[in-house]
Amino acid sequence: MKKKIFTLFMLFVAASSGCKKLEVNPSDAISTGTLVTTNDGLTNALNGAYALLKDHIAFNGTVDNNNMYLRQFYQLSDFASDDITCGQITEDPLFNSFTLGHSPSQANTRYFWYVSYKIITGVNTVIDAVEKLPDPDAKTKQLLGECYFLRALSHFNLVRLFGQPYSIAPDAPGIILRTNLTDEGIKARSTIAEVYASVLADAEQAAALMTQPRGVQYASAEAANGLLARVNLYKEDNAKAIEYANKVINSGRFSLSTKATYPSLFANATTSPETIFCIAFTAADDYGKFGSIASMIYSDGNSGWGEEFASSSLRAAMAAHPEDVRWSYIVPSKDASGTVQKKNGVEMYYITKFSFQNGQPNLSSPIMFRLAEMYLIRAEAEAKTGATAAALDDLDMIRKNRGLETALYNKSLPQGSNALDLVLAEKRIEMAFEGHRTYDVFRNKRSLNKNYWGYHILGLKETDIDLGKTPSGYQNLSVPYTSPRIIYYLPVDEILTNPLAIQNP
């Protein structure tokens, strides 16, 4: 017995004194040091940067389904425009874009800012690692080019939302540029002009590096040229805008959707010949009612909230041409008797540019660049440089593919109009809901006219709405480009932690 007890005792002592190495590795993450040493790791990091455009990642300790880069981008851009009206007061900060009641603590701008810089950090890590390689092959250079492209696009979208238009104040504070891994965290905002220079340099480098296109779900030389055309147009470098638009148009890789195919362009973005670059959403990325881009602007009755609608202002701009196939993305919600239904007094015209991939109401692969925009960029630059006939030809190129064969300009300016107005009017209809309208209005130093019914009008009650009249006596019916509220406040998080970052007025 004693021996047995002694053995038992020794066993316990042995068991407990076996000094273990206390090392634990995470099961679903990889250390940064390991990541950059393998090709796979770098490819994964680039893929992760794309994924951040569509994922809902944790912010402030929570995964909030409202938070998605693209959802935020479209809402912050287009809910501030005259294309979309608000049918429902809501606690969601998207409401601030309608009312201009911005705040540095609104969750959507904070998340957008955060994820933009996470994308940038991710690609900066890859750029840093690849540039240390002695002689990268074409495939690796393609990856590197995509990284430069994503950095350029992220910085550009940031400067559009948080900095004034280049054409208005090039020396005003832009955003914080992050172009390497070594800068201090605390850093001042660069000027708008500096940001544009950085974006252009990155995009040019990207265009030169990318020679192995991987499909429209990934960046390509043409996507980079498309970005260069857009940025130069915003910068009012019209010659360069035309030059880069031509590069894309003449690449031969893309063609405009036709009257027949346009209505299904957005549901089939990844296979459409018009798509230059889109963000791939697969069935696994169908976020449903609580997290998709579509759910705020469309509902089949169950699929979404459907609380924001195509504005009467946009519909009026399209009213002359009911045959225009671009109407196919504006779908009225009708009751049994065929009357358009109202939400809190506002007519419900759903928007379907972000729906119906695989037939799903909340699924689409949002298009970042498509050929039509290149024609419109070229047309605007031409219009601004006096090449009116060429500009009108570009508009006709679009119009004849949208069911307006009988309403072409044929190089002649209609009486009492000017080419730039026509280009902007065409762009408004063609690119509606795709995140262009507010920038196009304000950078051209125009006012945004929001004189229509909707809950951007503060204090409006359903009973005040009289669809037979236009609203009057309310505030917020017009937004001049001089308003400080055409852009958003920097997120409070940045201001509190980065003393060099100066808040917007």
Next chain:
Amino acid sequence: MIKKLLLLCCCLLAMHTGGFSQEQRVSGRIVSAKDSQPLPGVSVALKGSSNIVSTDGSGAFSIGTPAGKSTLVLTFVGFLRKEVEVNAGQSSVQIRLDEDVQQLNDVVVVGYSSKKQSALTSAVTVVSAEQLKDVTTNNVGSMLQGKVAGLQVVNSSGAPGAAPDIRLRGVSSVNANQSPLFVVDGIIGGNYDPNDVESITVLKDAASTALYGSQANAGVIVVTTKKAKQGQTRFEAKVATGFRTADFGKLQVMSSNELYDHQKEFYRDYILGAPDNSYKIDLGKFYAERPLTLRDQNYSWPEESFQSAPIYNFYLSAAGRTEKNDYYVGASYYNEKGTFQNTKYQRINLRGNSTYHFSNKLDVTNNINLSANMGKSYDYMDVYYSFLNMPWDNPYDETGKPVYVDGNSTFKWWSRDKVNPLHTIENSDHSYKGFDVNYDLGVNYRITDWLTFSSSNRVAASFNKGTNFVSPLAAGTYRGSGYLNELNTLNYGIVSNQLLRFAFKFGDHSLNGFAGAAFEGSQTEYSGASGRGLPEGLRVLNVVSNNQLVNGYNNQGYLQSLLSQVDYNYKEKYFLTASFRYDGSSAFAPTKQYGSFPAISGAWLISNEDFLAGSNILNYLKLRGSYGITGTQDIGASRYLGLYSLTTQYNSVVGAVPYQLASPTLTWESKNQINAGLDIGLFKRVNLTVDVYRNNTKDLLLQVSQPLSVGFETKWENAGNVVNKGIELGITSANIQNKNFDWSTDFTINFNSNKLEGLPASIVKTGSWSISQIYRNGGNLYEFYMPKWLGVDAQTGGPLWEKLTYDESGAVTGRESTSDYAQATIQESGSALPKFQGGFNNNFRYKNFNLRVSTYFNYGNKVFSNNLRFMMNDGHEPYYNQIQMPDDAKIWTGPGDTQATEPSPQNSANSTETSTRYLKNGSYFSIRNIALSYRLPKAWSSKINMEGITVGLTADNVATFSNFLGQDPQTTIQAGSFGTPGVSDFKYPNNRQYLFNINFSF
């Protein structure tokens, strides 16, 4: 030296055993002096010998004595020690034992060791099973509310099976775990049923917690399960059954009529800035849009969704002791239906505790606990709509079934969203199941008289499964497709402690203690899957046809330690204890894994000094003091590494996303604790304990905010301090004690203040709904940070907030009001943590009747009543039901209305944005529990062969007195992922509970 000690001990031992050749027996019976009830399990020892027996079920004993006179020493938990002189051969000795009101000689389990209460040098509170039994719940935490000075217990949710938030002496960490460590039967962690609990010891200062080193920052709660007390097998049975109702507090929604009248305010003729406002209510328009018939449609959504629900608790145990074996077997079944439809919780628990005495040197303890639970949880959105849907909408169709409504429904539906939560509840469920096994193996081997090897080990494993199911019939995003999501969690681990214990006594000096090693390891494995496209009627993953997603990951953590403690006392007057623990944790980088946690404490038992001997006023007086360090490492694995997470995909290919900044020097957070205490016993009936403490948590494991533009929100660093200072008072008093009537009172209160220091910069945490809290130097934890609400502009009816102006140095130079929310100054607005809280409990006994009333109070905290954002919304969302306004609330009616407290619905831009408008005083006083019981006369119970039967009625959560507007003010202070501490959202309401209990012993 050791050899000498050994020799000494052997001599002592030899002296004791030389002896008693001629043995005779003394027998008798021991009863309680109070009610003459027999006392089973009393230890009867022959003074000066090792002869010990215990009384049987009828209080009888028989013990061998030498010839002539000898002395018996009688000890029993809860009674005063007594010495009785007997003559050899004497039989039928009747001994009456007096109850020990002050229980100073009780043995207290303080984690790795046990001590007599009088020998304690640390701040410790013991709660016996007797004190816990008034409240019936599945969680011990809820039972402790108001019974331990310094322990804050918040029952923030009434969901079936919900656990409360528990905080000891305030909150001392920011990002690390803040819940006390639970230790069950001497081993960290573990599972148990509240019915099996014998006693709970709350360890409050470093003198006792430092032995738990890196896991003890938030205090330690030691749970001891029941063991056999006497020879004969005894059974105990308990049945409790009753029902619960939802307690909405002051969240009373408007009835149809009230809402109807309220909405007239929306029709006031007023456009801000317009020249021709009449400020009159346009009744014509109102009646056109709100027909009078609406008044006849009055459906209370909360009352339809929350209904009274039954609760049952059954418990049966057997305990006994033979010469070789002590055993306890307990079985419990707990079943609770939720007040919210389709929610419930049930749990079954089996425990077997056995100690086998192989020899007088070797004991082996085998304890096993098996438990299984299952239940149904709820969806937040269903609760949300149950409060907010309009009383003008009928939840049911003509057949009485919940009506189906969606965006395509053509009938009039007033509520903001076309959602019927009752229909959703009927067509979905959120169920969970779990199974848990604990096995403890203890070995005690007395190597020599002064040295014991003791080993305690636990293997634990649990498996939990959660399912979310939405039928294709439910309205909403899964209409027609259905949705199924399952998550499985497997958890397993071991804890092993090997200690050598020693105990010496030479003359007036005694020295004891232990040294040893410990190891803890645990692993968790998660796996889950979800998908849509379910055929109607089926709900397994096999039939999911689209959107299939899978997920899974593992976690692990290890801790290895050395630990030791030495206790010294001189003449039972001066006590000194020192302990040391050395911990290594896998949470940190290899060079930063180890930390030291020392503690020292002392006590002077003044009442054992001659000058106080025999005092009838001051019969007990002890002064205590302690200093020590505890730590925290509980922040999750690998926080020191720079990481890319691989959990996402783009275009169906894996993606790596920047996840965490590297922090290679990250290490322990340590809490330096100083405690001084005084224990006073007066008139042999009043006990008073006072403790003061100052706890400084240094090198906080803090998520330091980064400029967002680096792509990371935070970086883990050791930065800043939290200082908690407080005073605790506990009083127990036997006010009246006689044969027929007893009245006793206990009272606890603690004041705690905390302050942040040494932060590199202020941190603002903004959670859901843009509700922020600021962590700043000199500020409190969980301090709300928001614009200050100034009420209503009497001229325009618009909302007003405070705007401060500052001079260059940052000092406030002026205060003005603004109706532009963006201009309002964000300010510190008070903390979610109370200034003081405590309990006041009274027990009355008249003959066989007993009445216990427990109350709890909490003062000085702020609670953000987020519900009001929706339910007092100034017409922003006219199709949400509203809260019944307090009597002094008034909506603005026209220029010059200085009485108005609520803005004009016509001019209320941003009025529901986060501000102090909804930040309310969270103080309350609640009657926590009333328990009335009657003990059947012995004559009756013995007729059915029962030893005792007690019947009782209890009511829980009887009433809460508070000015708080919203659901009841008990609000979570968990700084978890979803919630901000102190924010009351649409929560599962707490319950009032009414129970009928019967206890049998036989």
